[in-house]
Amino acid sequence: MTAKPTTNAMPLLPLSGGGREGVSEEKTPLVAIRDLHKHFHVGGSLFTPPATLRAVDGVDLDIVRGETLGLVGESGCGKSTLARTLIRLHKPTSGSITFDGTDVATSSERDLTPFRRRVQMIFQDPYASLNTRMTVRDLIAEPLEIARIGTPASRTAKVHELLARVGLHADHANRFAHEFSGGQRQRIGIARAIALEPDLVICDEPISALDVSVQAQVVNMLEDLQDQLGLTYLFITHDLSMVRHISDRIGVMYLGKIVELASNTDLYARPSHPYTQALLASIPVPDPTATRPAEPMRGEIPSPLHIPPGCRFRTRCPLATDLCARAEPELRDIGNGHLAACHYAGDAAPQQAA
Amino acid sequence: MTEPILSVRDLKTSFFTQRGEVQAVRGVSFDVYPGEILGIVGESGSGKSITCMSILRLLKPAGRIKSGSAIFDGQDLMTLSEADLSDVRGNRIGMIFQDPMTSLNPTLSVGEQVIETILRHRKATRAEARARAVELFELVRIPSAAERLKSYPHEFSGGMRQRVMIAIALACDPKLLIADEPTTALDVTIQRQILGLLRDLQQRLGMAVILITHDLGVIAEVTDRIVVMYGGLVMETGPVRDLFATPKHPYTRGLLASVPDLRDDTHRRLTPIPGSPPDMAHPPSGCPFTPRCPHAMRICATDLPPIFGIGQGARCWLHHPEAPPSLLPSREKVPEGRMRGPSP
Numbered sequence: 001m002t003a004k005p006t007t008n009a010m011p012l013l014p015l016s017g018g019g020r021e022g023v024s025e026e027k028t029p030l031v032a033i034r035d036l037h038k039h040f041h042v043g044g045s046l047f048t049p050p051a052t053l054r055a056v057d058g059v060d061l062d063i064v065r066g067e068t069l070g071l072v073g074e075s076g077c078g079k080s081t082l083a084r085t086l087i088r089l090h091k092p093t094s095g096s097i098t099f100d101g102t103d104v105a106t107s108s109e110r111d112l113t114p115f116r117r118r119v120q121m122i123f124q125d126p127y128a129s130l131n132t133r134m135t136v137r138d139l140i141a142e143p144l145e146i147a148r149i150g151t152p153a154s155r156t157a158k159v160h161e162l163l164a165r166v167g168l169h170a171d172h173a174n175r176f177a178h179e180f181s182g183g184q185r186q187r188i189g190i191a192r193a194i195a196l197e198p199d200l201v202i203c204d205e206p207i208s209a210l211d212v213s214v215q216a217q218v219v220n221m222l223e224d225l226q227d228q229l230g231l232t233y234l235f236i237t238h239d240l241s242m243v244r245h246i247s248d249r250i251g252v253m254y255l256g257k258i259v260e261l262a263s264n265t266d267l268y269a270r271p272s273h274p275y276t277q278a279l280l281a282s283i284p285v286p287d288p289t290a291t292r293p294a295e296p297m298r299g300e301i302p303s304p305l306h307i308p309p310g311c312r313f314r315t316r317c318p319l320a321t322d323l324c325a326r327a328e329p330e331l332r333d334i335g336n337g338h339l340a341a342c343h344y345a346g347d348a349a350p351q352q353a354a
Numbered sequence: 355m356t357e358p359i360l361s362v363r364d365l366k367t368s369f370f371t372q373r374g375e376v377q378a379v380r381g382v383s384f385d386v387y388p389g390e391i392l393g394i395v396g397e398s399g400s401g402k403s404i405t406c407m408s409i410l411r412l413l414k415p416a417g418r419i420k421s422g423s424a425i426f427d428g429q430d431l432m433t434l435s436e437a438d439l440s441d442v443r444g445n446r447i448g449m450i451f452q453d454p455m456t457s458l459n460p461t462l463s464v465g466e467q468v469i470e471t472i473l474r475h476r477k478a479t480r481a482e483a484r485a486r487a488v489e490l491f492e493l494v495r496i497p498s499a500a501e502r503l504k505s506y507p508h509e510f511s512g513g514m515r516q517r518v519m520i521a522i523a524l525a526c527d528p529k530l531l532i533a534d535e536p537t538t539a540l541d542v543t544i545q546r547q548i549l550g551l552l553r554d555l556q557q558r559l560g561m562a563v564i565l566i567t568h569d570l571g572v573i574a575e576v577t578d579r580i581v582v583m584y585g586g587l588v589m590e591t592g593p594v595r596d597l598f599a600t601p602k603h604p605y606t607r608g609l610l611a612s613v614p615d616l617r618d619d620t621h622r623r624l625t626p627i628p629g630s631p632p633d634m635a636h637p638p639s640g641c642p643f644t645p646r647c648p649h650a651m652r653i654c655a656t657d658l659p660p661i662f663g664i665g666q667g668a669r670c671w672l673h674h675p676e677a678p679p680s681l682l683p684s685r686e687k688v689p690e691g692r693m694r695g696p697s698p
Contacts (some may be wrong), residue, residue: 181631213627213646286613
């Protein structure tokens with residue numbers, strides 16, 4: 001299997017090992033998203049205009065070839081909509097998505113075909129995402145058939161090779177998905193996603209539905225596949241412990257925008273947006289002797305139908321001032337490529353737990 | 355030592371399905387003491403939720419309690435009449451479930467549902483019940499309590515709905531609260547609010563709590579003692595600090611080792627438990643963890659070990675008093691990362 005990307009002069013980063021510094025240096029990103037918006041119109045009737053739900057509301061994001069970019073945030077923050085817009089399951093309201101030099105934001109379905117082969121997705125629920133009437137062989141061969149790659153015999157050989165890659169046996173090929181456990185089903189879903197040797201794999205909560213003891217199996221396998229195949233991952237999750245383990249860089253989303261973006265080490269060592277600080281402080285630590293922060297973050301995420309003007313986090317922010325109500329903070333570099341969208345991040349750093 | 359408020363002994367529950375008998379709970383015993391939070395931790399299919407549903411006799415029709423007792427406040431819930439039992443449920447034992455949307459009636463205002471619970475179990479006028487409902491909403495920190503009584507469940511967020519559920523569960527001052535994955539459906543920031551609230555209310559009201567969860571972080575954060583379940587059995591039990599510091603059962607060790615350590619900067623590879631949980635339609639005759647256990651011996655596959663040890667007990671042959679000490683996995687050999695103590 002030779003899926004190594006042919007980029008010149010850009011050594012793949014040592015992914016599962018380290019490679020946490022300098023990920024976002026001057027390189028042509030695989031994906032460049034600029035000022036992306038995805039709005040939905042909801043409700044409305046003959047007499048009342050529909051309301052606008054701003055699910056993705058101005059996102060700039062680069063994904064570098066070979067990295068794992070983590071994307072975290074609470075439900076309703078727009079992280080899944082961003083992923084679905086990126087792979088063009090949704091048509092963007094505005095903004096651009098450049099994939100390996102080609103703008104795919106406005107392409108027609110026909111022009112998207114080559115792009116679709118190069119970007120694949122792993123879904124959260126391995127029970128819902130696999131057709132129960134298809135054998136494992138047919139499930140994994142389906143992408144190859146759609147792309148008209150190989151003969152039935154060569155596809156079967158490829159299926160066997162893929163099964164081995166994800167730690168399943170060749171004789172599993174004739175069985176049906178319902179005969180497998182959740183972890184094994186997720187392996188089948190992963191085999192399907194890598195069948196076309198994609199460049200980018202979007203992992204949308206790929207381990208959330210799995211048992212704790214099985215999660216680590218799947219995460220280790222994803223890391224191995226990345227090393228072997230040179231994959232780039234966009235890893236979406238609400239599990240703040242696992243995202244730190246697997247990612248090189250992490251973006252934090254809040255109400256449709258990225259509010260902080262940094263290398264994983266930097267983000268956890270120096271969270272600079274008050275939202276990130278509150279989020280990280282909320283993680284339950286599996287250590288009964290750990291000290292807990294006294295005050296949880298107040299309130300709940302506002303509706304994306306009514307995003308507060310100014311800074312969108314100010315309604316829950318312990319540091320909010322008049323300035324935050326007047327002006328929306330830009331996502332700016334506060335040093336070493338650490339980006340934060342807060343008027344008070346960096347120099348005028350808010351007080352934070354050590 | 356004080357008397358337990360709930361004493362479960364040798365509880366066995368099976369589901370009779372097309373696939374045959376699925377032995378979900380296979381002889382579970384534990385005690386809950388007044389004023390403590392007992393955590394029951396386990397993966398899906400371990401029997402943790404079915405254990406608690408059995409205690410309240412709230413099983414689906416296919417489920418049957420085969421044997422065992424559950425002495426609550428001097429009465430065996432297993433032999434109580436249905437009428438007496440409904441006086442216990444929601445009155446002396448409160449309940450909260452994972453998904454507050456499906457537990458609340460969508461066609462009634464939340465206030466009506468709180469008032470209904472109070473009137474069912476207490477001699478009170480409607481006005482008194484309403485005043486109590488406002489008091490409860492304030493207790494669970496729902497802002498503008500009096501007005502929010504008129505709202506319907508769909509008008510609340512997930513976190514607020516869970517607060518309503520807690521208010522209903524606390525309506526009659528229960529001695530015991532059973533919370534089944536109460537924060538699993540919530541975001542982390544809201545989870546922290548709800549866990550803090552539960553901890554706070556438990557201390558203020560002095561009730562006992564059984565908290566069922568698969569999340570080791572949640573367990574570490576709020577519980578006093580824990581019961582680790584696997585394959586329908588209690589595998590290990592003890593005070594939460596001891597169990598996290600020196601897990602005795604290989605399953606507990608594996609579970610603790612498989613989650614990433616937030617404070618670990620080295621990015622080391624995770625240590626998963628190989629294989630998958632047992633199929634309870636065909637439960638193994640020996641220890642259910644045998645096929646996945648790195649220390650399995652010949653006896654493990656054939657004979658189910660009892661729980662060895664007092665205070666912190668583990669259902670594992672390695673802890674048999676006559677097992678040679680060399681069999682015990684040394685602390686250094688345990689998947690490192692989770693263990694604190696003498697290791698550098």
